[in-house]
Amino acid sequence: MEYWSSCLMFLLTLVLLLSQSLIDSSTPSPSNNFLCHPAESSALLQFINSFIINPKTVSWKNGTDCCLWDGVSCDHISGHVIGLDLSSGGLQGPLHSNSALFSLIHLQTLILDFNDFSCSPIPPEIGSFANMKTLSLFFANFSGYIPEEISHLSKLSHLTIFGNIDDCHFLMGPFVLKKMLQNFTNLMELTMNNIDMSGVELVSSFMNVSSSLTTLDLYQCGLRGKFPENVFRLPNLQELRLGINPYSPFSGNLTGSLPMFNWSSPLWYLDLSDTKISIDLPYMCSSAKSLQILFLSNCSFKGSSNSAMLTNLTQLVELSVLVINSNNFGGHIPLFFLNLQQLTILYLSGNNFVGKIPEFPKANSSQSPLQLNLEQLIISDNLLSESIPSWVYSLPHLKYLGLNNNKLIGPIKEFHSKSLVWLNLGSNKLHGQIPNSIFQQKNLGNINLSHNSLDGVLELSKFSMLKNLRRLDLSFNNFTVSTNKYSNNDSFPQLFYLGLASCNISEFPYFLRNMKSLVIVDLRSNMIEGPLPTVPPSMSIFFISNNALSGEIPSTYCNLSELEILDVSNNSIHGKIPSCLGNKFSLSVLDLHTNNFWGEIPHDMFEKLTNLRSLHLSNNHLDGSLPRSLRSCQSLEVLDVGNNKINDTFPHWLEDLPMLRVLV
Known part of the structure; x- marks a missing residue:
């Protein structure tokens, strides 16, 4: 009996030893119980250390389990x-090419979005x-x-x-997409x-x-040629984006049907926007009934x-x-657009629509304007007339409203909700006063009411309640904008x-002087008197022509490091032109005429x-000769120095300026 007990104990011990041996052989790290393989941990550190900055990899530390590092995933069995x-x-x-990244041969997912690999x-x-x-x-x-070798990834299911276009240009050879x-x-x-695919043959690909x-x-x-019809027939295709083909600089010409x-x-x-693919709209709507997003x-x-x-x-x-x-x-x-209950975004700009924006049907309707889900309604650049219908003001979720560049008349009525983020009613024939509800839109960042007949x-100061306001354009209306009661410098923090x-x-809004975020100001055609005002150092574009300004250009204008456009024409500014304006490397337009x-x-x-x-320096009292330093202005297109007292020979040397188109 003892013999068989001894044999049994021996067999049990042997089974335990074999089991432990099998477990040990499958464990990737014999010494530290980490799941991650030491060689792969080292490769990851070597890869990441080849770059300048890597804030996302703070957790990547030698001597720790790389399977626990941010952004790293491991197979839970093999490690x-x-x-x-x-x-x-x-x-x-x-x-x-010799990056340690390529030694990670077991990789199934690699995501390098939003980094800078320096072109x-x-x-x-x-x-x-x-x-x-x-x-x-x-x-x-x-x-x-794009390397041809990318086609070797035969198991690939997702590729982005x-x-x-602005900096790093991608190109694709004629046969890479096919492979x-x-x-x-x-x-x-x-x-x-x-990606420049202008050389790709689409049908065979x-x-x-x-x-x-x-x-x-x-x-x-930049796709060119006929887009293959068989793609539209793919049984599982849910998303197809071919927009902006053709597109400069690739100059494609995508056709097909x-x-x-x-x-x-x-x-x-x-x-299918900006392509030449022929669309039979009735048949498309009957064949692709699942469409939710259509461009x-x-x-x-x-x-x-x-x-x-x-x-x-x-x-x-x-x-x-x-x-x-x-x-x-x-x-x-x-009118049927108002019956599309799921519609959240509707853009109808530039279609030569005439007449009025349709009124919401009143009779036999199961839907009221308050049930519409529209968040963005853009119908700009058309020929629409009459007044804005009341249902537009009643939309409960409306964020973006663009009805600019039409012929709309009547007053702007009160908005029922406070959800507006972007409002553009410019270039119409709207009249009356600005409704109080606009000043209650706490999230409103863009307002354009210019070129109307508002009075x-x-x-x-009413706009100071809009703390998110970045762009405000009230130009060319019939009202009088008063800034006399307003002196707070902090109420437009993002403008x-x-x-x-x-x-x-009649008076320059002096609270603007200390606004750090202000970049563009347009004060043309007002009645502002006195010296040319001091403006914030952030100013890049400043229009203040057609006023009654006097005095000289202040020396503070020489400190506007980002100045691109300065237009003080049609005033009574005098003195010499400050030579320090020549230090503005960014200066694109300088207009001092009629002073x-x-x-x-x-x-x-x-x-x-x-x-x-x-x-533009015309209609002043400038004398002397034309500066030869103008030869350095290789981007100059317009030079106007007419009606002055300049005494010089004809400037034949201006032929050195390759872009010059207008010379007065």
Whole structure:
């Protein structure tokens, strides 16, 4: 009996030892019980230390488990690093081909959005990640050609590459997209924006696109040629963005047409704006009934291009965003828009709509204006007349209202809600006074009521209740703006644009002098007297022409380091032109015409003004010769020194200015 007991104990001990051995063999770190592999931890530190700043990686410390670091994900069994999310990580500097990043061969997710890789190219080693499923390079400041090796990522399901047109230019070779779409058999989402694809042959590239594709976003890529119809027929395609093709600087010309038979699409997001793709609107609405977001600005429609065509949109009962700017439909705005209960954003600008904005139906209606969900209503740049209907003022969630550049008449009525963020009613024929409800919109940041016939006496102090106000334009109305009772310097903490041209102002609003955020001020065509006022050092653009100013240009104007435009024309300012204005490297427009300036134009004034585009000095008392330093103004387009006392030979040397178009 003891023999069998001993044997049993031996077998149990052996099983325990074998089990422990198996456990030990699967444990990645034999010494510190970390899940992370030491080699991968070292590679991560080496990778991150190759950049200038990395605030997101404070938790990345040697001797700790890298699987617990911010942005790092590990397989919970093997311990290998399979995910790296360094979006907004502050990485700055190029990504080199020998980067330790490429030793992390088990990576399945790599997200490098919102970093600055200094316009370096994407290294071809990006194709070495055999297990990669998600790759995102959104606003990461890469540039150059997208490497062909990226097509080796055969398991990829989500790819995002977003170029920066202003600085870092992305390009795609003629066959790269074709190889990508052939090999990405599991592809679900493809987003490639701001990439020069003008050399890509579209029909052959999309020949074998994965049927699992749900999102295709090729916005602003200079696509040329016919867009393949088979893409519209993909069975799972839900989002398609082809907007702004053509687009400068890529100069694409995207053509094609939507399917005309046997097309039933799950699309809920469609953007064909600024393309030449032919659209049969009635058939599209009957075939893609799931549409919720629709962008069709500046498009090519089959059939008559008038507002009657828009009535076909009634089938899109789930539509929440509709943007159909710049299509010149003409006619009246269809009333049915008010029956789209899910609609939150409606843009109808630039369509030559005439007549009035439709009134909300009163009879046999199950919906009142208070039930409309509109948050953005933009119908600018049309030919609309009559008054603004009352339902617009009753919208409970309205944030953005743009009815500018029409022929609307009548008063501005009281808004029922306090949700406005942006208001533009400029360039109409509105009259009466500004309603008190505007001063109660606590979130209002932009107000444009310029070029109307508003009247009465307006205390500027009323706007001081709007602490988020950034832009205020009241120019060219019939009211008198009073600033006499107002001296608080802190009540417009965010204001950067103030337009008070032709507002019957008799005194400069002196509270403006200490406003640190103010950048643009327009006080043209008023009755302001006295010396040219001191302005805040943040001022960049200052219009104060057509007033009754006198005295000289104050020396403080030489301290305006960001000055771009200075227009003090049509006043009675005298004295010599301060040569210190020549230190304003940013100066683009200098307009001093029709004043009483005398003496010579400072000869050394223009040596540094390489950005100067327009110089107006006419109708003064200037004498002497024309400064040869004007040769340095290589951007100069307009030079007007007429009606002075300049004594010189004809300035043939001005032929050195390549941009000069107007010479007086």
